[in-house]
Amino acid sequence: MKEVKAFAPATVANVACGFDILGFAVDSPGDEIEMKLVDKPGIVIKDITGDEGRLSRNPRENTATVSVYQFLEKIGAEKAGIEVTLHKKMPFGSGLGSSSASTVAGAFAVNALFDNPLSMEELLPFAMEGERVACGAAHADNVAPALYGGFVLVRSYDPLDVVRLNVPEELCCAVVHPHIEVSTKDARNILRGEVPLADAVRQWGNVGGLIAGLEQENYDLIGRSLQDVVVEPIRSMLIPGFDEVKRAAVYAGSMGTAISGSGPSVFSLCKGMEKAERIANAKVEAFKAIGIDSDKFVSKVNKEGPKIIY
Amino acid sequence: MKEVKAFAPATVANVACGFDILGFAVDSPGDEIEMKLVDKPGIVIKDITGDEGRLSRNPRENTATVSVYQFLEKIGAEKAGIEVTLHKKMPFGSGLGSSSASTVAGAFAVNALFDNPLSMEELLPFAMEGERVACGAAHADNVAPALYGGFVLVRSYDPLDVVRLNVPEELCCAVVHPHIEVSTKDARNILRGEVPLADAVRQWGNVGGLIAGLEQENYDLIGRSLQDVVVEPIRSMLIPGFDEVKRAAVYAGSMGTAISGSGPSVFSLCKGMEKAERIANAKVEAFKAIGIDSDKFVSKVNKEGPKIIY
Numbered sequence: 001m002k003e004v005k006a007f008a009p010a011t012v013a014n015v016a017c018g019f020d021i022l023g024f025a026v027d028s029p030g031d032e033i034e035m036k037l038v039d040k041p042g043i044v045i046k047d048i049t050g051d052e053g054r055l056s057r058n059p060r061e062n063t064a065t066v067s068v069y070q071f072l073e074k075i076g077a078e079k080a081g082i083e084v085t086l087h088k089k090m091p092f093g094s095g096l097g098s099s100s101a102s103t104v105a106g107a108f109a110v111n112a113l114f115d116n117p118l119s120m121e122e123l124l125p126f127a128m129e130g131e132r133v134a135c136g137a138a139h140a141d142n143v144a145p146a147l148y149g150g151f152v153l154v155r156s157y158d159p160l161d162v163v164r165l166n167v168p169e170e171l172c173c174a175v176v177h178p179h180i181e182v183s184t185k186d187a188r189n190i191l192r193g194e195v196p197l198a199d200a201v202r203q204w205g206n207v208g209g210l211i212a213g214l215e216q217e218n219y220d221l222i223g224r225s226l227q228d229v230v231v232e233p234i235r236s237m238l239i240p241g242f243d244e245v246k247r248a249a250v251y252a253g254s255m256g257t258a259i260s261g262s263g264p265s266v267f268s269l270c271k272g273m274e275k276a277e278r279i280a281n282a283k284v285e286a287f288k289a290i291g292i293d294s295d296k297f298v299s300k301v302n303k304e305g306p307k308i309i310y
Numbered sequence: 311m312k313e314v315k316a317f318a319p320a321t322v323a324n325v326a327c328g329f330d331i332l333g334f335a336v337d338s339p340g341d342e343i344e345m346k347l348v349d350k351p352g353i354v355i356k357d358i359t360g361d362e363g364r365l366s367r368n369p370r371e372n373t374a375t376v377s378v379y380q381f382l383e384k385i386g387a388e389k390a391g392i393e394v395t396l397h398k399k400m401p402f403g404s405g406l407g408s409s410s411a412s413t414v415a416g417a418f419a420v421n422a423l424f425d426n427p428l429s430m431e432e433l434l435p436f437a438m439e440g441e442r443v444a445c446g447a448a449h450a451d452n453v454a455p456a457l458y459g460g461f462v463l464v465r466s467y468d469p470l471d472v473v474r475l476n477v478p479e480e481l482c483c484a485v486v487h488p489h490i491e492v493s494t495k496d497a498r499n500i501l502r503g504e505v506p507l508a509d510a511v512r513q514w515g516n517v518g519g520l521i522a523g524l525e526q527e528n529y530d531l532i533g534r535s536l537q538d539v540v541v542e543p544i545r546s547m548l549i550p551g552f553d554e555v556k557r558a559a560v561y562a563g564s565m566g567t568a569i570s571g572s573g574p575s576v577f578s579l580c581k582g583m584e585k586a587e588r589i590a591n592a593k594v595e596a597f598k599a600i601g602i603d604s605d606k607f608v609s610k611v612n613k614e615g616p617k618i619i620y
Contacts, residue, residue: 021515079606126574163522204514205331208521209465215525
């Protein structure tokens with residue numbers, strides 16, 4: 001019987017100034033999924049590894065498989081039988097788009113299983129549906145970069161308008177995930193409903209600078225634009241030692257450092273892998289100095305999105 | 311004695327979503343200035359045409375000449391004698407960067423008069439000083455595009471960070487200036503000091519889309535991004551018939567229509583001069599229908615900035 005194994009990448013949403021509109025994918029970590037066509041109709045989750053029993057084994061409730069039903073309906077294959085094994089290879093609640101990686105892996109794998117009837121653009125709504133099940137809202141700022149790879153701008157949600165951006169070749173990312181819990185809901189609830197116009201203007205100036213920097217491959221401009229004057233001053237209070245960690249990253253050569261998604265992971269962008277490694281170590285040390293353990297993930301900005309392993 | 315005549319273009323600031331951070335130059339209208347080296351030290355304004363007596367003939371108070379003093383000091387030519395004639399060729403208080411065109415014409419002309427010792431980047435602070443005299447604040451969103459040409463992003467004011475953006479070849483602009491008065495001060499004072507976070511997010515999504523559209527030469531994306539959900543809903547109340555004029559522009563094929571600067575001029579962007587002409591006429595008619603006369607200016611987006619006429 002036909003079988004595929006697919007990988008989908010972790011993602012950094014918000015990217016400093018781009019709250020709710022920007023995200024990018026990284027080469028690692030990411031989730032893997034195996035899907036096998038079987039005779040018996042229906043979707044069965046055979047196994048999930050790496051989730052410590054936290055994810056639902058019910059395929060209608062699992063973020064990796066919920067959109068597979070819609071996919072099968074779309075291509076007229078409702079009676080297909082599929083066995084699924086999900087390998088969670090990244091932390092939950094880390095601000096690295098864990099549910100998006102699973103949902104994109106699922107959508108990408110089932111498309112491959114049926115010889116890719118849908119384009120990535122056509123798959124996006126399916127993947128967003130998986131995100132809706134996981135988060136209660138169909139956000140796209142993790143799902144879209146996980147699916148497309150690279151940097152992605154969600155210009156608008158209504159109607160959905162997703163724009164792929166250029167990624168300079170040497171752009172690398174150092175993410176450190178401190179072992180503390182920040183719920184996405186809390187991170188959203190502490191935000192103010194209104195922002196000073198002057199801060200909003202600074203923020204959209206930086207969004208403009210970041211996108212111009214990416215398109216023009218101007219690393220200095222990217223670095224100058226990685227500032228968040230609206231969300232970070234509030235959300236960083238949920239991450240002990242954030243200021244020290246950010247300072248350590250700057251000393252180690254980071255172009256810009258900010259909260260990944262709703263946290264608690266802290267990402268830095270820089271030029272080249274060597275520097276990324278140094279920055280990640282500096283951030284791990286800074287968290288350690290205040291008694292917080294952390295994981296580091298160092299990689300290039302991922303340009304390809306999900307891929308087939310076999 | 312050496313003599314130059316220079317032109318500097320009108321500019322559209324804000325550009326829908328880019329309040330206080332975006333501007334572009336147009337081929338017409340614009341101001342012209344003549345400068346002549348004379349034996350007698352000091353700067354003399356010999357004549358100003360087209361201003362109906364509204365501008366100061368005192369060179370230390372006139373926006374076109376005030377920065378010339380600083381320029382001469384910078385290059386060590388304080389004792390030079392210069393005779394100036396300014397030709398105002400665009401309306402005052404129109405939202406088209408009238409004072410910026412004069413101040414840029416002055417700075418550009420005196421630089422040319424001394425064989426261009428300063429680059430455009432080095433001239434910017436001088437030109438901003440002229441804007442400060444005219445407006446009370448050293449804004450850059452008209453001055454920078456008037457000086458550099460094309461689309462310009464003012465990412466930050468402190469420190470000043472001005473980014474030149476790509477301009478798609480066929481991008482044209484139709485501006486209509488209704489004969490009503492809107493003071494820049496009033497236009498600023500009616501704005502709210504705080505904006506809803508959700509609106510700010512939509513706005514920076516559109517800023518991102520507009521800049522990506524310019525860099526990627528994606529006209530559709532530029533058009534979709536030309537939306538202002540923060541400032542236009544308030545400022546448009548100062549422009550009678552704004553909604554009808556905008557609707558007329560859309561019917562005539564505009565990609566996007568918004569207030570130029572702080573108004574009352576209304577600009578539209580589109581692809582090609584023929585369409586720009588049609589859009590301008592539609593807007594003139596729409597203003598006329600409610601009894602307001604207007605001027606139209608149709609041109610390509612200017613890529614060169616100021617130029618020497620002789």
